[in-house]
Amino acid sequence: GKRPHVEGRTSRVARPGTMSDDGTAVEDAELIKCLLGIGCCPRCALRILGIREAAAYHSAESARGLSREAALCWGAGNGSHASGESPDHNNCCVCLGLLWCDMDPEQVAAISEGLLATDMEAHTFSISVTVPASVWVRQRGAWVHAAHTVGYDRVPRYDQVFDPKFAARVVLEPVIRNIIGSDRDDASGQKVHVTYDHADSVDECAAIIGGPGRNGPKRARPNEPEDAGLAKAVQRALLESGGTDKLDDHGMLPPERSGARCRVRASRSHTPLSLYGRYMKFARNVSQTPWYLEDTGKVVSSVQELIAGPVLAEFGGEGVKLHGAGREDVDVRMLGRGRPFVLEVANPARMRRVLRVGMRLPELQESINLSTGLVQVFDLSVAASSTMSRLIKPEDEGHRKIYRCIVWVSRAVTQAKLDEKISGAKEVVVAQKTPIRVLHRRSLLTRPRTVHSMHAELINAHTFILDLETQAGTYVKEFVHGDFGRTSPSIGSLLECEADILQLDVLDIVGHEDLGPRGF
Numbered sequence: 001g002k003r004p005h006v007e008g009r010t011s012r013v014a015r016p017g018t019m020s021d022d023g024t025a026v027e028d029a030e031l032i033k034c035l036l037g038i039g040c041c042p043r044c045a046l047r048i049l050g051i052r053e054a055a056a057y058h059s060a061e062s063a064r065g066l067s068r069e070a071a072l073c074w075g076a077g078n079g080s081h082a083s084g085e086s087p088d089h090n091n092c093c094v095c096l097g098l099l100w101c102d103m104d105p106e107q108v109a110a111i112s113e114g115l116l117a118t119d120m121e122a123h124t125f126s127i128s129v130t131v132p133a134s135v136w137v138r139q140r141g142a143w144v145h146a147a148h149t150v151g152y153d154r155v156p157r158y159d160q161v162f163d164p165k166f167a168a169r170v171v172l173e174p175v176i177r178n179i180i181g182s183d184r185d186d187a188s189g190q191k192v193h194v195t196y197d198h199a200d201s202v203d204e205c206a207a208i209i210g211g212p213g214r215n216g217p218k219r220a221r222p223n224e225p226e227d228a229g230l231a232k233a234v235q236r237a238l239l240e241s242g243g244t245d246k247l248d249d250h251g252m253l254p255p256e257r258s259g260a261r262c263r264v265r266a267s268r269s270h271t272p273l274s275l276y277g278r279y280m281k282f283a284r285n286v287s288q289t290p291w292y293l294e295d296t297g298k299v300v301s302s303v304q305e306l307i308a309g310p311v312l313a314e315f316g317g318e319g320v321k322l323h324g325a326g327r328e329d330v331d332v333r334m335l336g337r338g339r340p341f342v343l344e345v346a347n348p349a350r351m352r353r354v355l356r357v358g359m360r361l362p363e364l365q366e367s368i369n370l371s372t373g374l375v376q377v378f379d380l381s382v383a384a385s386s387t388m389s390r391l392i393k394p395e396d397e398g399h400r401k402i403y404r405c406i407v408w409v410s411r412a413v414t415q416a417k418l419d420e421k422i423s424g425a426k427e428v429v430v431a432q433k434t435p436i437r438v439l440h441r442r443s444l445l446t447r448p449r450t451v452h453s454m455h456a457e458l459i460n461a462h463t464f465i466l467d468l469e470t471q472a473g474t475y476v477k478e479f480v481h482g483d484f485g486r487t488s489p490s491i492g493s494l495l496e497c498e499a500d501i502l503q504l505d506v507l508d509i510v511g512h513e514d515l516g517p518r519g520f
Contacts (some may be wrong), residue, residue: 028069030150036075038254041092042098042144045073047167050160057099078303079413093255094138096194099167099263100133102175108266111146111172112179113194114266122351124185127172127192127365129165130270132201132262133230137208138165140238141252148253168194180268189271189351196262205230207250209237273315273345275361278382279303279324283374283502287330289322300330306375307343314351325391326472327400327513336402336508338378342368342388357384364483377425391512399472399511400452404458407466407480407505411497418464419493425454434484435478449474463502466491472511477501 028049035045046056046063051070054064069101090097090104099109139161146156171186176192186192209230238428247253281288287302304322311320358381365380428451434444450471457465470476475487480501482490492499 004188007263012114029072031146031155032069034070034146034149035142036073038142038145039091039093039257041089041095041097041099042074042119043089043167043171044092044094044139044164046070047162048094048156049073049138049165050156052162052166057167057170059173061249067276069278085238089196092259093257094142094258095135095164096138096198096258096262097130098135098264099164099171100265104238105152111175111194111266115176115179117269118267118268118349120180120190120268120270120349122182122190123354124188125176125180125182125190125192126188127176127184127194128167129168129172130193130195130211131164131168131231132196132198133234134198134201134204134269135164135307136231136238137252138236138255139206140243141247144244144247144322145254149498152328168196171498189273189348191271192266192268192410195265197265198258198262199260200258202230204250204252205234208243208246209233215288229443238424260485270317270348270351272385273348273351273355274383275311275343275380276340276387277343277365277380278340278378279307279334280336280338280378282376283330288324288372291330299465301374303341303375304343306372307377308369310364310371311343311345312411314364314367315345315351318346320345322389322410323388325399325509328506329477333505334459335505339506339509340391340512342383342391344388355382357382391434399509400469400470400512401474402469402508403467403476403504404507405466405468405476405480406463406502407491407499408458408463408502409495409497409499410462411495412461413458413495413497414461415458418458422456422466422491424453425451425494426450428454428489430479430490431479431488432475433483433488435475435483436454447473451479467507472509476504494499 031049032045035048037041042060042063043057047067051067051073053066053070056070056073057063059069060406061303063070063074070262073470089100092099097104101111143155143158143161159407166380172192172194180192182190203313215342224378237246281303285300286306287300289304290302292298295447302322303324304320307322308320321344321345323342328334328339361382365377367376368380369376425496430449430451431446433446434442450476452469452471454466454468456467466480468476468479470479475483478490480491481487482492490499
């Protein structure tokens with residue numbers, strides 16, 4: 001008949017009076033014997049019992065010191081495999097041998113080759129594991145078979161089974177540590193990726209979910225296993241009504257050993273490193289980020305490239321990306337305290353020391369500043385990954401910018417005229433239609449912007465210095481010359497003449513003070 005769909009007992013703790021001669025719970029002893037008897041390896045027996053202690057998975061000796069149940073899973077109860085045969089853990093009917101890579105020289109060599117193919121230095125690592133989706137099919141089949149054999153009320157609940165990926169991390173940790181010489185830390189930026197493939201996984205999963213065409217995964221991307229995306233679909237199908245019947249119909253109660261072993265691949269990468277700082281730019285021919293024109297290549301040098309050289313020399317990596325708190329035009333200098341920025345280093349390869357958020361980097365800062373006279377960096381420090389979202393905020397959140405520019409006017413003016421029309425104006429609300437020069441990359445809108453204060457100082461009858469403090473997002477060049485009437489009012493309209501801007505400098509950016517090393 002069909003197997004009943006019942007989840008097991010809520011705990012693997014024995015009931016009073018149900019103890020074997022050696023002190024092991026009778027229900028656990030029978031369950032372990034059943035699992036080992038169908039070709040389940042000791043580590044998968046431990047998982048199905050819900051045992052999570054790492055020591056239980058390392059060796060029979062460490063398991064023996066942990067509990068009688070853990071020792072019995074390793075065959076310590078009678079000194080041999082429960083079936084009486086020599087155990088072949090690499091051919092486990094559940095994990096397909098993936099939990100025994102630490103005892104397989106070929107798999108250790110494959111992992112070593114993959115990890116050492118990337119030249120990377122870091123003090124710690126974390127592990128991500130991808131297992132064949134058919135492991136979930138086999139795990140469920142072994143659990144249901146054991147429950148049917150010893151009683152559904154005498155097996156741990158299915159949701160207490162220790163995840164095979166977590167168990168694999170326990171087994172892999174000493175292997176990886178010996179290869180790369182680092183310690184495991186699940187918060188580490190160095191990510192070790194271990195992927196297991198199995199030749200029969202797709203077919204075994206298709207039998208449960210009705211073929212890849214129904215509930216199947218999207219096509220696997222390069223470097224993904226062939227059954228990528230199947231795991232969740234399979235787990236859903238197994239827990240649905242009729243899931244046990246599908247296992248029975250396809251010979252998975254219990255699962256049989258496979259004739260093929262898992263293949264293993266390994267690689268490593270590092271999460272992006274974020275650096276915070278402020279930069280000053282002294283040249284009028286340097287952009288913030290590289291400029292590229294189609295078919296012509298790079299046009300001008302950039303702040304990003306000037307900073308990148310020393311940073312990549314220190315940390316290695318595949319490249320950098322600079323994100324600024326706004327940006328100045330290529331012909332505009334950035335002075336004062338500098339513009340706040342975050343520099344992302346992609347896949348840094350040399351993390352020779354432990355870096356903590358907020359840590360200052362004075363040596364690297366000095367190296368950048370000695371490498372160029374066009375850009376200088378200040379307050380360089382390690383940033384949190386969330387800093388970028390705090391750096392790039394909408395233009396109406398109260399940030400202000402202070403500018404100084406040289407203005408030319410067509411009609412002769414006096415200092416008194418400038419004092420009356422310009423320096424006396426406060427909180428001037430300007431309507432700015434999207435400037436002609438940026439229409440190719442910004443939507444056509446009329447944006448209200450506020451000029452909070454202005455001060456003009458005459459140089460000669462047709463030229464003066466203009467200092468102004470504006471709302472972030474104000475187009476200062478257009479505020480001076482009017483952009484053919486698209487910005488109103490403008491300096492030209494206030495003075496009733498033509499006006500143009502000859503030079504522009506940013507003197508300060510107000511509103512990002514909390515992003516410095518003390519603000520993380």
